[in-house]
Amino acid sequence: METLEEAELCFPQLNTSCRKRPRSQTEAIVIYTLMPCFSLITVVLNLLVIVSISHFRQLHTPTNLLLLSLAVSDFLVGLFVVPFEMILAEPCWLLGDLACVLCSFLPFISVPATAGNMVLISIDRYVAVCDPLRYPTKLTQKTVKGLILLCWVYSVLYNFLFLFDNLRQPGGFNSCYGQCVITVNGTVDLVIRFIIPISAIIILYVRVFVVAVSQARSMRSHVTAVKLQRSLTVTVQRSELKAARTLGVVVAVFLMCYCPYYGISLSGYSLKMGSSVNIVMFILVILNSSLNPVIYAFFYPWFRKSVKLIVTLQILKPLSFQAKVL
Template identity: 65%
Template sequence: QRVMKMQLLEYDEAELCFPQLLNVSCKKHKRPHSETLLVYIVLSFISSLTVVLNVLVIISISHFRQLHTPTNFFLLSLAVSDFLVGLLAMPFHILVTEPCWFLGDLVCVLHYFLPNVTLCASVVNMVLISFDRYVAICDPLHYPTRITVNRVQICVVLCWVCCVFYSFLILYDNLKQPGRYNSCYGECVINLIGAVDIVLGFIIPVSIIIILYVRVFVVAVSQARAMRSHIAAVTLQRSGTVTVKKSEMKAARNLGVVVAVFLMCYCPSYCFSLSGYDLTISYSTNILFFLLLFNTCLNPVIYAFFYPWFRKSVKLIVTLEILQLNSCMINVL
């Protein structure tokens, strides 16, 4: 019997995150080795891809003077926030997928604080980009006077300041007393103010983006119809009809990609949080949280890869032509 008790005790200790703390230690959630390896490979690949894609955007806009426009400065701010997610937030999130958390309560809180700042900045930058495109298409005559480089820089700075304050607000209890929501040692649990996060972090920005893009879509369609009328005056009516259909389809496709991908990555987590005012983040919600992070990998594809100048600048970067003298003056448009 003594031998059996010793074996059971050793078995229980092997199942604990901190065997020396028998009564207060969390139990390990064992997973198959193949599953753990797959998670590491997938998350590491996405993290690396996010960093590389956003670095290309940052270098392109920063280096080539032709790209120093108000719209591209918004894209640059978006790329910086997404780059930080890939460089810092995603590697820490890989550690959260482990059965136990060994980095302490303070690091646990900071590990969620940083992604909240960068993800918030990413969402606000999307709103700013939507507003920029709205003014450019719906009010092109006043665009140069309303959207200036100085105003854009001020908006970007305010964006980051507000995101830091917002993250501090929703994580205040956790920052004030790290680990207060942990039920045992070896756990990393964060409690968010769900109502504030849903309204300020999802409903308001998503509503603004949809309203602005719908307005842009309506104006684009009306412009296509005006062009059809102009073409119909000098060519066959059938030719004009084909032109407007192509224009409407292109506008609808671009709008659908932007809005659908954003909602696809953000809706699952926020719909889950609608079940209650307080959302507790733990091992069970890691997939939803990573889906939010994954959107930062898709942003460069959505907002930059659709532009011809990006493909030209990437070619110059890869071939190291940007190292040549006065390469910043190269025509990439």
């Protein structure tokens, strides 16, 4: 009997050792089969987005730079965050208290970085649709690059503050030895990293929708305008509205995938790494990162053309960066 009890402990030689958490067959399949598959899909799809926008000169636009930043954050989720989460999901934490906090750092970066990129994308669409004449001067490539850098710096610095108590007292929130518990202020995190950015996104997109409806009515009422001028105006406006609709789908998917996590965080939830709830929440994060490139494939012809050129290795040809993909 004593041997059985000792076998259930993470560290049988310690009286303060945690007991090994039993794992169901379903949970094991999710962790060791589904998560690696999602990881591979996320890495490959977002790498295609990164290569496409980086390589082809025609795609070097402010809007696409924002999509590139979003793809980088999604790529990091698949490449680094998934393996870390698989380690954190083990029944016993064997790497020490400081490693527990450090392994949690990178996963937490992806959330504010993704939310920040979504806000920037919403601002881009707002200016493009609501103030199209001044859009080229307001959101230049230099300005967008500065905003992207600011977004990533904010994400890293906020995480230091977010995990400060855990870094100051590694393992201070564990109830037994062999446990990895990260305690966060769920209310503060909910407000700063979710409510504020999501409110900004919703407000901006409501404004874009109102202006889009107004423009549609205006185009229908001015059928007697000069044909060439009307054709050019309609083409430009339709292009901007189509981009707004596509990015609106991206934002909607983001909301559906991240709302459950922040709903739980509202109560000041002590995040126990490896718990079933944490695994489900994390799968939603991975799903969001893998769905974004799929959305681009459905809505953006340039992405499909770029992928074809990449897969067929035509990007290795000289001057391939000048290929017409738009």
